[in-house]
Amino acid sequence: MSETALFINGVDKFYGPIDYGVHAVKQLTMDVKKGEIIALLGSSGCGKTSTLRMVAGFEAVSRGTIALKGREVQTFAPVKRNVAMAFEGYSLYPPLTVRENIAFALKASKLAQSVVDQKVADIAKLLEIEDIMGRYPSSISGGQQQRASLGRALIRDADLHLLDEPMGQLEPQLRALLRGRIKHFIKERGLTAILVTHDQTEANALADRIAVMEGGVLQQFDTPQMIKERPANLFTGTFVGEPPMNVFSAGISGTDDTVSFGLNEGVKLDYKASDFSHAVRAELMKRSKVMLGIRPYAVRRSEGGVGAKVAVNQWLGDQTHIAADFAGGTMVLVEHDRTNLAIGETVAIRLDPGSLHVFDGDSGKAISHGQELA
Numbered sequence: 001m002s003e004t005a006l007f008i009n010g011v012d013k014f015y016g017p018i019d020y021g022v023h024a025v026k027q028l029t030m031d032v033k034k035g036e037i038i039a040l041l042g043s044s045g046c047g048k049t050s051t052l053r054m055v056a057g058f059e060a061v062s063r064g065t066i067a068l069k070g071r072e073v074q075t076f077a078p079v080k081r082n083v084a085m086a087f088e089g090y091s092l093y094p095p096l097t098v099r100e101n102i103a104f105a106l107k108a109s110k111l112a113q114s115v116v117d118q119k120v121a122d123i124a125k126l127l128e129i130e131d132i133m134g135r136y137p138s139s140i141s142g143g144q145q146q147r148a149s150l151g152r153a154l155i156r157d158a159d160l161h162l163l164d165e166p167m168g169q170l171e172p173q174l175r176a177l178l179r180g181r182i183k184h185f186i187k188e189r190g191l192t193a194i195l196v197t198h199d200q201t202e203a204n205a206l207a208d209r210i211a212v213m214e215g216g217v218l219q220q221f222d223t224p225q226m227i228k229e230r231p232a233n234l235f236t237g238t239f240v241g242e243p244p245m246n247v248f249s250a251g252i253s254g255t256d257d258t259v260s261f262g263l264n265e266g267v268k269l270d271y272k273a274s275d276f277s278h279a280v281r282a283e284l285m286k287r288s289k290v291m292l293g294i295r296p297y298a299v300r301r302s303e304g305g306v307g308a309k310v311a312v313n314q315w316l317g318d319q320t321h322i323a324a325d326f327a328g329g330t331m332v333l334v335e336h337d338r339t340n341l342a343i344g345e346t347v348a349i350r351l352d353p354g355s356l357h358v359f360d361g362d363s364g365k366a367i368s369h370g371q372e373l374a
């Protein structure tokens with residue numbers, strides 16, 4: 001079992017008085033193993049940056065503990081934590097050139113000048129900023145400043161690297177290129193990194209595990225694959241995945257041989273009892289109302305399926321997105337071929353029981369994913 005690099009235990013963050021101010025992070029507990037890349041993923045205001053800044057020591061922890069390599073640090077000044085951070089707001093030193101800004105991060109390391117020069121040159125190449133190394137922060141673009149800030153963090157030999165929206169200002173092609181290089185750089189050196197992002201593609205591409213946050217609460221902390229295949233709740237299910245998961249509220253009924261979901265507008269989805277495990281059936285039958293989720297890629301058109309009326313049919317160059325009126329809502333389907341469907345046409349769709357995600361109607365907690373209990 002690999003060493004724990006960071007352990008955040010029961011952390012709360014209030015801006016203003018404890019229990020009365022803005023409750024930005026709520027009872028956060030999570031661990032990061034040495035060598036892992038973690039993404040904090042969530043929408044604006046969910047508490048990602050507050051979490052990162054508490055780990056770095058730029059924000060006070062209101063409650064709970066933060067341990068780095070087993071040592072509690074929540075009361076330590078940032079310089080005592082051996083954490084390197086690339087800030088969303090860049091925070092480069094204006095009187096220093098980009099080269100000096102990056103090299104400054106190695107000042108405490110007492111490395112020979114030739115070693116520093118080589119490291120700085122390598123980072124500049126990695127981040128495609130070789131041509132601006134002699135310029136001052138005020139004379140370069142936001143995207144260039146962002147890369148300089150990233151370089152200043154990555155060059156350090158720290159126990160933990162914290163990257164706040166490190167590529168938010170870059171155009172998509174450069175972002176995709178740097179994503180691959182940065183991941184390689186981090187993995188090759190065995191660094192441990194936490195990346196804050198609201199971009200799920202970035203989180204999926206870079207992270208070993210993703211911490212999904214909403215409203216200051218950690219919703220799920222797992223591998224990208226598990227988050228996609230086994231979302232812990234309705235929030236994660238609909239937040240992660242593009243296009244988002246289709247969700248419909250449904251009543252449940254059944255016999256020894258059948259399970260039926262009753263959706264709005266009289267739409268009924270009938271399944272054989274054997275389509276679900278005994279344990280899933282038992283959980284479903286305890287409830288009268290659930291939320292039924294299915295990913296757009298898993299919705300199939302099939303004879304004998306339930307009718308849905310095509311409202312939008314869009315070819316995106318490599319796949320077709322179809323939105324159809326279904327059970328008082330919209331069902332989105334993704335197909336890989338170019339599909340000639342007229343607006344208003346009725347299609348028959350099938351929801352394979354193995355692709356259904358069922359969530360509790362009140363709490364939103366996942367009950368089952370396909371055959372298995374959540």
Ligand SMILES: Nc1ncnc2c1ncn2[C@@H]1O[C@H](COP(=O)(O)OP(=O)(O)OP(=O)(O)O)[C@@H](O)[C@H]1O
Nearest residue numbers: 015022024042043044045046047048049050051198
């Ligand atoms: N200095 C502050 N004073 C008061 N409230 C703050 C302060 N900083 C953040 N907040 C509030 O705390 C909550 C979490 O903010 P935080 O910046 O951590 O979110 P975020 O997920 O990083 O958002 P973004 O992606 O927009 O940066 C928000 O409601 C925000 O308005």
